[in-house]
Amino acid sequence: MSTDYLPKIPIPFEFIKGIARDGVREDKPDPDKPDHCVLTDGENYLHAHKSESGHTVFSRYGGNDANGIISDLEEFFGNEFVSEHDDRYQGMIDEGYRNDFVSFSFDDLERMAESQS
Secondary structure (H helix, E strand, O other), X not given: OEEEEXXXXXXXHHHOOOOEEOOEEEOOOOOOOOOEEEEEOXXXXXXXXXXXXXEEEEEEEOOOOOHHHHHHHHHHHOOOEEEOOOHHHHXXXXXXXXXXXXXXXXXXXXXXXXXXX
16 A cells, blocks of 8 residues: 655755765665655655655655654655645645656556665
8 A cells, every 4th residue: 555645845856866864865766767766764664756846755665664764754844745635635736746657567666665665
């Protein structure tokens, strides 16, 4: 199972790629994936994807608890992340994130999930 998150105020992907804060850093940077990175707190993971407009869309995969990473990013950027399970999420899509999603095949998603194992 996965959950997608959008920051209420879009965050440019270049602000996320290579991040290194107390508690959140990019895990195993992959130069072959310039539009994707995995953030970690050393135990849990949160995927960050560059959208077509250059903003960041976040995804949590599997049973991993990314709440600490999300909280740290919210504090650092002074921004709230909205889960796809929140009623506001669809409104955000309708009002500006409509074209911001990156398409992935099921094979891509499986590879991303396996990389966390």
